[in-house]
Amino acid sequence: MKEEEESNFSNSIDLKDENGRILGAVGVVPSKEIGKRDLILIDEEKGTQSARSITELINMLSKKKVSFSEKRKVLDFLAEKLKALEKDIVSKSFIHHKDQKK
Numbered sequence: 001m002k003e004e005e006e007s008n009f010s011n012s013i014d015l016k017d018e019n020g021r022i023l024g025a026v027g028v029v030p031s032k033e034i035g036k037r038d039l040i041l042i043d044e045e046k047g048t049q050s051a052r053s054i055t056e057l058i059n060m061l062s063k064k065k066v067s068f069s070e071k072r073k074v075l076d077f078l079a080e081k082l083k084a085l086e087k088d089i090v091s092k093s094f095i096h097h098k099d100q101k102k
Helices: 054-063 068-101
Strands: 012-016 022-030 037-043 047-051
Touching (some): 037 068, 054 068
C-alpha cells in the first residue's frame, strides 16, 4: 500500500516487523453499545480478532512476536483514539442532556 493511501486510515495503525513488512493492523472503533469501543486486530494471515481490553490486545501482539517498539506505538495510538472517542461521547451526551431540558 502506498504511503499516501496509508494516511487515509485514521482509526487503525499498521503493525510492522523489524524489516518493515506489514503484519496486520490494530483498530479502535465505537461499539454498537453507546459509550463502548471495539479493539480489533487484523492479521494478514489469520484474519480478524477482537480484544476485550488493551492488555488482552498487547498479549495477542506478544504472541505474534510484535516488537516492543511496535507495541508502544499501538499503545500511543490507542490512547489518542480512546481520548478522542471519549471526548466525542461526552460532548454528544452533553448536547443530548441539554436538549432534554428544553
